[in-house]
Amino acid sequence: MLNYLWSGMIAIGILFGAFNGKMTDITNAALDSSKEAVTLCITMLGVMSFWTGMMEVATRAGIIEIVSRKMRPLIHFLFPGIPKEHAANEYITTNFIANFLGLGWAATPAGLKGMEALADLEKERRMGRAAGRAQKRGVASNEMCTFLIMNISSLQLIPINVIAYRSQYGSANPAAIVGAGIVATTVSTGVAVVFCKMMDQKRRA
Numbered sequence: 001m002l003n004y005l006w007s008g009m010i011a012i013g014i015l016f017g018a019f020n021g022k023m024t025d026i027t028n029a030a031l032d033s034s035k036e037a038v039t040l041c042i043t044m045l046g047v048m049s050f051w052t053g054m055m056e057v058a059t060r061a062g063i064i065e066i067v068s069r070k071m072r073p074l075i076h077f078l079f080p081g082i083p084k085e086h087a088a089n090e091y092i093t094t095n096f097i098a099n100f101l102g103l104g105w106a107a108t109p110a111g112l113k114g115m116e117a118l119a120d121l122e123k124e125r126r127m128g129r130a131a132g133r134a135q136k137r138g139v140a141s142n143e144m145c146t147f148l149i150m151n152i153s154s155l156q157l158i159p160i161n162v163i164a165y166r167s168q169y170g171s172a173n174p175a176a177i178v179g180a181g182i183v184a185t186t187v188s189t190g191v192a193v194v195f196c197k198m199m200d201q202k203r204r205a
Helices: 002-019 024-062 063-070 074-076 087-100 104-128 144-155 161-167 175-204
Strands: none
Touching: 002 024, 024 063, 024 087, 024 104, 024 161, 063 074, 063 087, 074 087, 087 104, 087 144, 104 144, 144 175, 161 175
């Protein structure tokens, strides 16, 4: 659907420019936008590489493991069905930390591994259930749904990616978004937690 939407907008813009004698402006805008896109990609590649590397250093130094232990009460509250020593806990913690720092790209690898671990956990549960009560294949578990919703809400302390975007486009104060970002993501995360708990209670009822 989005492909059709964007294609239609581009086509309408080109036709509008052609009928109004603005093809030169459209050509210049396309070239300038392409240049800006490449520059932005290079900038964001540097930001992503730096923070992804920092997360890897923290993992190898044992910092993530220490933080994971500190966050166990929170993780258990959000995901009561995950065993305490299951590998999913560390992946979820790493993902939460990266999102907390506004590192959406750095959070993706841990998020994918966390989903895989949760899928393996659900597979083990299915094997342990009676055949008549087993869930259909392809149905996401409660923990998987909660993890996805928490990722979407994504509480952020320092929205580094947004700050980098604002800096790239000449903002006088790129970090001015921090306060609004904290308020917005706190509200969205609070709503996400309440929603997940309500749905969990409904499922168990």
